[in-house]
Amino acid sequence: MITYAYYPGCVAQESGKELDNATKFIAGKLGINLIPMPEASCCGGGVIDGFDKNLKLFINGRTLALAEKEGLDIMTICNTCTLTLSEVNEELINNPESLEKTNEYLAEIGLKYTGKVKVKHILYAVRDDIGFDKLKEKAVKSLKGIKIAPFYGCHILRPSSAVKFDDVENPQGFEELIKALGGEPVSYARRTKCCGFQTILVNESTSTSLAGNAIYEAQEKNADVMVTPCPLCHLSLDTYQTVAAKNINKKLSLPILHLPQLIGIALGADYAEMGFSRHNVSLRGVMAKVRQNEI
């Protein structure tokens, strides 16, 4: 059994609770032991350095130090949390001045960071620590015949100086996962582009046009469903899908799964266990197709 300090991030504990539940469901099935971090704070939503760059270092340095104290690596389920923690980790490992400054603060709260923690997104934790072959063995439902559009988003890939899981120009981790589960990955240009979430409350038109065009492209490629490794992308792609359709003046109706939900379906979870009733776009069609696919 592999053990991680579990950092779900804020959205997965609030409006995106279904993601947290699905993660815990698949972790149980795959033998991933998730240790909660009740002391961990919000990472700053990817914008906190626009308020104060040292605050980003301090609060995320504290999260890293909390995991290091337990001798654990951190597992994330949100792209932006992954990038923020990874960026701060890189900064603290490579810049002695930043490490010293952060450790002065950490000393006051009884912590210290030495740079030992690795931050891993669940997609790559499953790939590297479980293995897609083993995942395939554990699957009880096949995703055969289902066209699945992987939507990587930005912060799980870029900048590759901080997040180093996959090839930034032509990532394959998501496609390999989909194939392992029997699904058919849909190839489309916007799979690594931006969902626009970071400006959804600042410039909704920019934001929803990015999400809308990604959905539209996947739809045009006959995708049955889109999957995202990030709850922020999920808000843009699912919760705001109706607004996005209006903005780009196209008919959009593509169900959007959280990545752990996709794995959960293959591991035999039902509609209620994955919290599908919380989604804006219905998953009933996709689930009906899966139901026919007994292994």
Place this chain on the structure above:
Amino acid sequence: MEFKVRAYRFNPETDEKPYYKEYTVEDYPGMTVLNALIKIKSELDGTLSFRRSCRSAICGSCAMKINGITKLACKTQVSLEIDKFGIINVEPLANMPVIRDLIVDQEVFFDKIKAIKPYLLGQREDEAHNRFKTLKEGEKISQPVYDKSEFKNLTGNEDTPNCILCECCYSECGGVVGNKDYLGPAALAKLYRYAEDPRDNDKNGSRLVNGSMPNGFWDCVHCQSCEQFCPKGISPVKSIVRLHEKSVKNSITFSSGSKHVISIARSIGETGRLDEIKVAFESGGVTGLLNDLPVAFGAGLKGKIPPLRHKLIKDMEDIRLAYKELDLEDKL
């Protein structure tokens, strides 16, 4: 080894719509994509049009999309692209209209560079500046105040003034894809470069005020593409974030972007968590809230309602101490 180049072709004067044309080229060790294009133009098809000049990754002319990603053709090895993609697919830069084949109209890009006033404002009347006036003929000009080290690693990456205006970042920018009027990464990195220049005499903070307007630096979508794909190793997005920080520190906070950032900082300072409802309200105000009501109502019907009151994270006093240590309490 032979390989294929699939080139985007479009001549608006004769073609109804763009099309792709394939060429077979013989490789040689160290061949760049630009070498391949020059070979095609000189030996196979003289009508293929593209910009090029220095062949040394310094003029920025040969930026184009190579296998879907914006790169300098002169800095891109054929062998690496073939290993990864099996073909060289070349297309014009995105976010700009095509003039012909791989050549785009750069006017809008340069209009945006001009819009940020890429020159020093005003004139310093201090002692350092006056030293310039008393220089004798032939005397070495040591630039007052200006210190190269102040620009070095300004962005946490390479030197911002190294920008070669190649438009790779602009072509990859998610913000421009979503809003054609957004100034874009190159212009905003330049804005930061001038805002930080110790010789700039921007007495009333006009750079930060103008940059905070719609289509300015708060419209960055943080997609990180500009940093990832800059061929000179510059990080425009980090410059943009520094402009955000500089605006907040200087209390230039009229934009919804700055309100958004302050609201997130306040939420973390209060509970250690991100309060989705409060941040939505404080970022967009009443108008924003009314605008988002249908989405919120729809999500509410599905049970996606964040809690109205948040429990504090364990050891919340640690977070409060961070704010105190950094002297941030009065900025909330």
